[in-house]
Amino acid sequence: MLKLYHAPWSRGSGMLWLLEELGVEYELVEIDIRAEGGVPETYRAIQPNKKVPAIALDGTIVTERAAITIFLADRFPEAGLAPAVSDADRGAYLTMLVYNDAVLDPCISARAHGLEYASNDYSFGLFEDMVTYLERVLGERPYAAGDRFTAADIQLGSSIGYTMRQLKALPEKPVFIDYLDRVLERPANKRAEARDTELAMKTPFFQAMFADSQADQAAMPDRS
């Protein structure tokens, strides 16, 4: 059976959404990336940097979100999540999947860590150029690869949703808000979110975090 190596509320969360869209059976192997002692060294045999997500299917291990997405969406074509190799949307589909990981993600991390740099210092270029490009693409077409929802929207939707709504690093542009309204309400995403939240609530890190925030709230002076 397909195995997903995953940690809740992480870059692996989009994979749960993908698997729900594909409608395939899978076994979830939880990797506690927030464990005090760190991720066990044995996991390096699956993912060379000990990161999630990773998948294993029929003896093949695939790592990196874009690669996993391409692999699974092509492997289960009946779900209709990948434009065929000869489809006019295939180029945009691959571009947006890889852009998500190779440009959007590091631009956001660089911004969140206050890194100052020139465009040609790093392969991912400037944050402002990334925002302008995404705004243009999503202003020109309703979905990442064209007129229909594909697996690229799972990755792009997850990234835009998290970085705009939770991290607050991506500006709240109207095209991003409209795009999220189009993609995040899908039933498969709602199922994935529910499963992820359930997993997060069983994770010692989040249990401690929520216990702390409840304790802080209880200690707040009553202003009523």
Ligand SMILES: N[C@@H](CCC(=O)N[C@@H](CS)C(=O)NCC(=O)O)C(=O)O
């Ligand atoms: N390039 C990887 C990045 C995955 C990644 O950054 N995963 C984070 C979770 S959000 C992780 O596993 N961090 C644990 C660690 O670095 O120890 C991908 O796209 O699959």
